[in-house]
Amino acid sequence: MYLALLLRETYRTSAGVVANPMWLYVIRRILLAAPIAIGVTVICFALIYLAPGDPIQSLLPPEATQADVAYLKQVYGFDKPLPVQYLKWVSRATVGDFGTSIQTNRPVLGEVRRALSHTLIISIGAALLAFPLAIALGTLAAFYIGRPPDRIATMASVVGISVPNYWLGIVLIIVFAVELGVLPASGMGPQGSDDFSLTQWAQLKYAVLPVLTTALVPLGIIMRSTRAAMADVLSQDFIQTLRAKGLGQGAVVRHALRNALPQVLAVMGLQFGYLVGGSILTETIFNWPGTGFLMNKAILTRDIPMLQGALLVLALSFVSINLAVDLLQTAVDPRVKRG
Amino acid sequence: MSDPVSASAIPDRTTPLVAVRDLSVSFVSRDETVRAVNGVSFDVMPGEALCIIGESGSGKTVTMRSLMRLLPKHRSVIEGGISVAGNDIQALDERRLSQLRGSLMAMIFQEPMTALDPVYTIGEQIAEVVRRHTHATRPAAMARALELLQLVKVPSPERRLKAYPHELSGGMRQRAMIAIALACQPALLLADEPTTALDATVQIQVLILLRKLQKEFGMALIFVTHDLSVAAQIADRVAVMYAGRMVEQGSVREVLLNPRHPYTIGMLSSTLHGRVRGQDIETIPGSPPDLRALPPGCSFAPRCSRAIESCSAAVPAPIVLSPGHDVRCIRTQDQPAPFSPASTLAVS
Ligand SMILES: Nc1ncnc2c1ncn2[C@@H]1O[C@H](COP(=O)(O)OP(=O)(O)OP(=O)(O)O)[C@@H](O)[C@H]1O
Ligand SMILES: [Mg+2]
Numbered sequence: 001m002y003l004a005l006l007l008r009e010t011y012r013t014s015a016g017v018v019a020n021p022m023w024l025y026v027i028r029r030i031l032l033a034a035p036i037a038i039g040v041t042v043i044c045f046a047l048i049y050l051a052p053g054d055p056i057q058s059l060l061p062p063e064a065t066q067a068d069v070a071y072l073k074q075v076y077g078f079d080k081p082l083p084v085q086y087l088k089w090v091s092r093a094t095v096g097d098f099g100t101s102i103q104t105n106r107p108v109l110g111e112v113r114r115a116l117s118h119t120l121i122i123s124i125g126a127a128l129l130a131f132p133l134a135i136a137l138g139t140l141a142a143f144y145i146g147r148p149p150d151r152i153a154t155m156a157s158v159v160g161i162s163v164p165n166y167w168l169g170i171v172l173i174i175v176f177a178v179e180l181g182v183l184p185a186s187g188m189g190p191q192g193s194d195d196f197s198l199t200q201w202a203q204l205k206y207a208v209l210p211v212l213t214t215a216l217v218p219l220g221i222i223m224r225s226t227r228a229a230m231a232d233v234l235s236q237d238f239i240q241t242l243r244a245k246g247l248g249q250g251a252v253v254r255h256a257l258r259n260a261l262p263q264v265l266a267v268m269g270l271q272f273g274y275l276v277g278g279s280i281l282t283e284t285i286f287n288w289p290g291t292g293f294l295m296n297k298a299i300l301t302r303d304i305p306m307l308q309g310a311l312l313v314l315a316l317s318f319v320s321i322n323l324a325v326d327l328l329q330t331a332v333d334p335r336v337k338r339g
Numbered sequence: 340m341s342d343p344v345s346a347s348a349i350p351d352r353t354t355p356l357v358a359v360r361d362l363s364v365s366f367v368s369r370d371e372t373v374r375a376v377n378g379v380s381f382d383v384m385p386g387e388a389l390c391i392i393g394e395s396g397s398g399k400t401v402t403m404r405s406l407m408r409l410l411p412k413h414r415s416v417i418e419g420g421i422s423v424a425g426n427d428i429q430a431l432d433e434r435r436l437s438q439l440r441g442s443l444m445a446m447i448f449q450e451p452m453t454a455l456d457p458v459y460t461i462g463e464q465i466a467e468v469v470r471r472h473t474h475a476t477r478p479a480a481m482a483r484a485l486e487l488l489q490l491v492k493v494p495s496p497e498r499r500l501k502a503y504p505h506e507l508s509g510g511m512r513q514r515a516m517i518a519i520a521l522a523c524q525p526a527l528l529l530a531d532e533p534t535t536a537l538d539a540t541v542q543i544q545v546l547i548l549l550r551k552l553q554k555e556f557g558m559a560l561i562f563v564t565h566d567l568s569v570a571a572q573i574a575d576r577v578a579v580m581y582a583g584r585m586v587e588q589g590s591v592r593e594v595l596l597n598p599r600h601p602y603t604i605g606m607l608s609s610t611l612h613g614r615v616r617g618q619d620i621e622t623i624p625g626s627p628p629d630l631r632a633l634p635p636g637c638s639f640a641p642r643c644s645r646a647i648e649s650c651s652a653a654v655p656a657p658i659v660l661s662p663g664h665d666v667r668c669i670r671t672q673d674q675p676a677p678f679s680p681a682s683t684l685a686v687s
Contacts, residue, residue: 147413236453237448237450237453237454238453238454238455238456238457240409240448240454241446241448241454241455241456241516241519242456243407243409243437243440244407244409244440244441244445244446245440245441245445245467245468245471245519246437246438246439246440246441246442246468246471246472247437247441247467247468247471248433248434248437251467251471255456255459258456258458258459259456259457259458332458333458334457334458334460334503334505335457335458335503335505
């Protein structure tokens, strides 16, 4: 049934009008994403053997005996053949059991979930700030292509992309936290991370500088691709038709954006995927306990179950975000064949 | 239509609807100036069909676009006067101009493949222009769009209303373009080679449709074409362009049966290439001048077999041969009886 669906041809009516069974397309895309997801689990699992150093060794004191090592291996299941280990790991992972962190002795899933929710505060904040601004600036630049507004916007985006994140973070901390003292420098506030409330400024203000720092790169990248996509659309013949119909600038922008949207959506989806992964540097500078922070700690302490779990969750979110964007793109673009 | 400027609002058939005086357009960039149009003057009466003929690059499209002020603002320099129904097109502010576009004057483009917005349905695109120029509600505009699709003879119009441009054939798309152009019953329709991109049989159908609707609505039509037989079918008057100038204009009969400019004569005979057996075939040797460096005099002189020295001295002024037939050639007077190739063209 899987293959039958994959191989199915586009439906065409006799008049050549493509009937679009959108639901069928959705199912197909989901099924196509499945092998990617399986690949992701294999890679995450294989990490244990790619990573240098033996996690068991790092847990034990140097004077531990061979028997101690063997015992621990058995406890963590490292004594079984690889395929068995993999299947066990996957089947547990599918029900949300990623094992226990070697360092904290707490379930990996809970830790990852908490870190992810913290990172999402930053990434959604950055997306809400960067995406609309980037589209507006990119559109403006495309309209004034080659002229001063375009030059300024393009230069700003190049600077935005090339300025290192951590450097900007430090500058923002120095200016707003140290010199002006209007915003906190780091952490998630006195309430701690567990009941972080978005509605209270006293807590929300801790997110301001990390959000600003994080927003800069996607802002630059999305602005650039919006500019390119819009400039391309605006040079097409049908824009003349719109003007000849007597439409004003606003309506022309609306038409052009609708045309450029699929392309811009793809870039936004990719950027949002990166944001959800969290930034090790930014989260470390701001002492923000997100996924980047968590992975950094897991790598430094060779906490393999934690690393595997975090990677798997992030990679799967990346795959699902891409899937969602792909479906969204298809929904907004009538030219794409669905079937 | 509640719009004050529609065909019915211009009852006067004796003053020109379009008056173009000494129009010049050049495209200026950092390292060159392209003189695309150089002193073009013509009138179009209400309800009249003018055909502009000329080879590629002679400035036909640029002339048409200046009438709608659709040229790139920052790269083009436009001189001369353009008046449509008493509106000085050059002087209009953006708001007023956009009110006239699509209602007083409408345009059909050469490429039906790319002239429609690919992500909006045909119905949305027709309804949009209706809503722009009238106070129609969304459903009323859609109903009007359906009517228009019926008017331009699109088969199963209800279904086409919801179709996207890529789901239609070229001929169908051009019909949809015509529907958009006619939506607000413009007094002036500009058609820039509307059939060139279509198959021969579809071409004829679309032409017949255009001619019929033009007569029905009493629209003035400016029609650009390469094809003399199309001009013979559609036009009341013909203007021949060469290197940004109108070298000859007159009634379709006068120009096609009694051409007086060497370029017109050459073009008419080369068009007949292969069509008339046993007739001497004359093609014009040479190629059109570089628009970045026009010769000082008649721009056809370098290719003209009849050119004399004074041809290159100054741009020839128009010589009126008969009312409405004028020629920009100083050698017109002393020409032998002109070659008459158009006896084989069906002049309506
Ligand atoms: N936007 C522009 N910028 C610079 N040059 C232009 C521009 N538009 C047209 N031109 C130039 O103006 C000249 C006249 O072009 P135009 O399109 O009016 O020719 P045409 O008579 O319509 O030819 P065709 O039959 O091929 O459509 C050409 O040399 C062209 O290169
Ligand atoms: Mg042209």
